[in-house]
Amino acid sequence: MARRAPTEPRKFASQERSRATVDALVEATARILVKEGFDKASTNRIAEVAGVSVGSLYQYFPGKEALVAAVDERHKQQVMQTVRGELAGILDQPVEQGVRKIVALAVKAHRVDPKLHRVLAEQIPRVGKLEALGTFNRENYTLFRTYLESRQHELRVDDLDLASFVCVTTIEALTHNAVLHHPKMLSGDMMEALIDEAARLVTGYLKR
Amino acid sequence: MARRAPTEPRKFASQERSRATVDALVEATARILVKEGFDKASTNRIAEVAGVSVGSLYQYFPGKEALVAAVDERHKQQVMQTVRGELAGILDQPVEQGVRKIVALAVKAHRVDPKLHRVLAEQIPRVGKLEALGTFNRENYTLFRTYLESRQHELRVDDLDLASFVCVTTIEALTHNAVLHHPKMLSGDMMEALIDEAARLVTGYLKR
């Protein structure tokens, strides 16, 4: 039943076009979010900035919320790309060094697109489809738990779920707060100091 | 209901009335925020629930943001009332016991009006006059720093600003996260476990 066409050119062209439109919309949303804030991110504005008609916006996204969710998702992916790569080399390091690197990595993660991260964290109302958006980052939690498992012999804690919750929450809060609300902490020696403190905090808690 | 003796100045009655109106408006805003969410908290609706005309609302508040800020302020006052009172008895306790009580107090603080706390934390866009709303709680920070000063002989840390930042951020994040996103943690033994962990985390970091 399949019609043979030369390397399916029609569909491909079409797919490319669609993809470009979707990307432009997500990108436009992110830009408006960063430059003008959530309030200004109206569907018409987003479409305009994306160089696309509102109609097309609704062809690909059921509404404004879906666009913001897509931006959040894209941002998370970008961050996780950084994290996952570097984390590989940390997995077999002892807690002392490993935790420090994880903290440093968390700082790095918060610097991927700090302005966007901030808007996402502070301006998006957790309502409707966006309700679950900012909730506890499950992947971070899982990754960290995996690390703890491989280092269990070094640890004084037995409830790894609880320990992961404590550590991930702590590291996330410290780096988030430092990057977003105390940027001066992140320059020069201060950054090293903060990382040291956070690492010591967590290491002391974990190590036997 | 008899007319008051002319001794009682009109101005007072008027002041009382103003105060009542303001209170009714703040209370109405808080109720709507909790029951229906930020989206539904329109000025007209707030005035209606407060039993007051929109016009009067604008007599006492420059706009919607001011009302939400007032709700936030009132909530913070209520929390700090709890905190300040209990904190007095903690100030002269050694770190080991003191920190544990502070953590427990933080949990208690998050339970003053958790629904309102949640709406304030998750639905209010940090924009315009509300931008500073969710920022680092200065008073908590100051109080904690004072405690550290009085206990400095027990501590291994010298930079009390940095240590306060680390501790307050950590305690706040853990209790906030637990209350808002892991409510099961806050019931029965789990709560004790969490408090123990958090206290150990912080104590281990601080103590010599």
Add this chain to the structure above:
Amino acid sequence: MARRAPTEPRKFASQERSRATVDALVEATARILVKEGFDKASTNRIAEVAGVSVGSLYQYFPGKEALVAAVDERHKQQVMQTVRGELAGILDQPVEQGVRKIVALAVKAHRVDPKLHRVLAEQIPRVGKLEALGTFNRENYTLFRTYLESRQHELRVDDLDLASFVCVTTIEALTHNAVLHHPKMLSGDMMEALIDEAARLVTGYLKR
């Protein structure tokens, strides 16, 4: 508790203002309906023609449908005003004359605002709140049934409900059709002829 004010001027003025706005909106809707059709009767357009803001429109009407329903209601009232007055003098007339006058009255009723009547009949989708709009006219039915009751001794029919249904439907259809789709029938002798025919049709059916 009631504040005494000189003949309640505030409330009255306010009531008058509201009433004027409501009237202007209904009138504007009717005018647009007649001159441009249902499709053009958008809420913004209606408000504009009424010399009022859209906001005010929504202060008084929950939506477009309610406005059309109000126009329909107003039209029905105007028609029934004509009908009820003249019908009084017919009630005690024998079927022969009575029915003829009722038919003539039906023609008159269809001429109250034929253009509006037509739009209401032909362009308003019977959907949502407007679903019941054009349904069988209960008052006409009741009035006619009352007439039949008072003339029962002259009639060959016993089921007055059925007879009323038959007669009202017939008279309504004939006059409606004639006025709206065969206007030439309604000028000069033709009108008399039609009325004669309709009257004879119904009389023959009813009379013993």
Add this chain to the structure above:
Amino acid sequence: MARRAPTEPRKFASQERSRATVDALVEATARILVKEGFDKASTNRIAEVAGVSVGSLYQYFPGKEALVAAVDERHKQQVMQTVRGELAGILDQPVEQGVRKIVALAVKAHRVDPKLHRVLAEQIPRVGKLEALGTFNRENYTLFRTYLESRQHELRVDDLDLASFVCVTTIEALTHNAVLHHPKMLSGDMMEALIDEAARLVTGYLKR
């Protein structure tokens, strides 16, 4: 599925395909009209349900109105097929029996696809190209007039145009109203009663 002998012209296949597409579109329109109403019958939706692209829709129909008109036309054809067949056997019957059968036939006609009939009657705005859609059914009128001509010797009426108008309008209105708004009338004895009444009404009017 083997390729046809070249005898069969391509053009025919093409014509067949066109015809199938047109049918699918009209059928899809009818189905949506019945199941979801006129409001939901957007061109995109129609094309989707028909399994055809919007572009193809516009290849065969100049616009949405044309589709609805085609549905109406098809429905009318289906009804008239029923009517014409049965009417043949009535033509030479005396008024007494003939009219009764015509009324019964009108009821039957209204039951061909009552849901579609209803949507067509109540939801389609008589505007633009659809303006003439609900107008007086000329064919019914002609057919009935023909019948009257052949029975003229039995009749007391001379103006057969006028009489046809009166009768067709009456029968149409009664059956339409009964089917659409008083469905209980159309079940069991009630239906017979209604047909009797309508037949008597019209016969009494016509017969010498």
Add this chain to the structure above:
DNA sequence: GATGAATGAGCGTTCATTCAT
């Protein structure tokens, strides 16, 4: 002071129609 009717910019969304592929 208090009232609440009025405002109108601007929002999210739909859909008949077009046209490059």
Add this chain to the structure above:
DNA sequence: GATGAATGAACGCTCATTCAT
């Protein structure tokens, strides 16, 4: 012919704010 992505005018509606009374 067929496709379906793209268009954009226009719709119904909301709500923070104003101001005549």
